[in-house]
Amino acid sequence: MAAFDFPSSPSVNDVYTANGISYKWDGTVWKRVSATGAQGPTGATGSQGPTGATGSQGQTGAQAYISDSAPSSGITNGDLWWDSDSGDFSIYYNDGNSSEWIEVGSTGPTGPTGAQGSGGSTGSTGATGAQGAQGNQGSTGSGGSTGPTGPTGPTGSTGAQGATGSGGSTGAQGASGSTGPTGPTGSTGPTGPTGAQGDANSTDVGSSRPGSPSTGDIFFNTTSSVYEGWTGSTWVQLSNSPVAATGGSTSTSGGYKYHTFTSSGTLTFQSGGQVDALIVAGGGGGGGGNPSPNRFHGGGGGAGGAIVLSGTTVNAQAYTITIGGGGGGNNNGSNTSALGQTATGGGTGGNEFGGRSGRPGGSGGGASYTGSGGSGTSGQGNPGGVGSTGGAYACGGGGGKGGTGGQAPNNSNGGDGGAGYQWVNGNYYAGGGGGCTSGYGSPGSGRNGGGNGVINGSNPGTANTGGGGGGSDRPPVGGTGGSGVVIVRYAV
Secondary structure: OOOOOOOOOOOOOOEEEEOOEEEEEOOOOEEEEEOOOOOOOOOOOOOOOOOOOOOOOOOOOOOEEEEOOOOOOOOOOOOEEEEOOOOOEEEEEEOOOOEEEEEOOOOOOOOOOOOOOOOOOOOOOOOOOOOOOOOOOOOOOOOOOOOOOOOOOOOOOOOOOOOOOOOOOOOOOOOOOOOOOOOOOOOOOOOOOOOOOOOOOOEEEEOOOOOOOOOOOEEEEOOOOEEEEEOOOOEEEOOOOOOEEEOOEEEEEOOEEEEEEOOOEEEEEEEOEEEEEEEEOOOOOOEOOEOOOOOEOOOOOOOOOEEEEEEEEEOOOEEEEEOOOOOOOOOOOOOEEEOOEEEOOOOOOOEOOOEOOOOOEOOOOOOOOOOOOOOEOOOOOOOOOOOOOOOOOOOOOOOOOOOOOOOOOOOOOOOOOOOOEEOOOOOEEOOOOOOOOOOOOOOOOOOOOOOOOEOOOOOOOOOOOOOOOOOEOOOOEOOOOOOOEEEEEEEO
């Protein structure tokens, strides 16, 4: 392929000629102006139109949070929080002395107590008369000077309502203002003189390149959707070509083309560019238990590690895609590799036979009786849940991409798996498996692809989501983890 030695720091309207082709720098890219013909003089630049007035800056809106627990750091007055478990909305209130999350629509905080009025002087004790009818509320008298303390008199009627307390703190910041109108377009400058006619070049469209091209010819490949130019010795991809690739199961949605791999294969880019990708490893298998005599039960398997790429650059080449399988009981899930990245398989859940602690992985496996959850790989998953410490020996669930595995809530019920991760296509991936328990309680729930804990059986994680397998109360193993997946998308 012939090399083009374009100037590294061009100025606007600079011209560069290589292989008989002339290019002009427009401030952003080099654009071809002619194939071999002489460069015509540049027309005079039109006068700059006046710039439209900038719209006023809108006020900064409140910060919004989405999680299954209330945020505790970096929050300010008026911030909003949506509880992903209950679906409730709350607003953060801070008056300088105390702070709290207030559910939207609930009663606001109580204002400060009004100041106490001054007391009147104590009169002498009279004889007790008959109970008279209650009179109308009199107006509050002005405060007199304090007299000497007299004997305790009878209980008086309820005093008048105190004055209303001072107003609360300022409400949450309003929404950002709208963008100001676009300024008027400047007038078009005069057209420059026409340059000399260059040699004519052809533009071909088809599935195969022309057999006898001339220097400067352009070809659009209908198979790869790539524009190419003939330099005189080789075809080169032009800069305005879109990303184009083959491999996996393809679909188009919302202006993007998706390549989904549920098994290992090859993703070939005919033209490079920027892509987004989700890389999920296989989930770990659930742990098994020993129902008699001690009722030690298995923890849920950890979800496969999940890597999310946004705007990563790929080249025009073939990439090998390796899909990791889910781990059986007592085994971690297998790794998934794509685009130079490797997601780690999920850790298996703890069990009575292979160890009570969950194993580390992309997400850690949940623990069996008294054990600790396995650790998750940073950026790929979370730790597994902790096992119970007595009683029927319930066990914690495995970690997930979206959340930490739940601890066994008590000695009779298994812990839930960690929440899965929802990617741009709306599906959930990498959910942890639920822990098991004895027949005296309820097994834990798998989360978004993870298998539920199950008594006297096994429950696998969902295939092609990286979900962890559910824990079991029977030997020797729990459910198998779900296999991994790779999804690559780019704009079309």
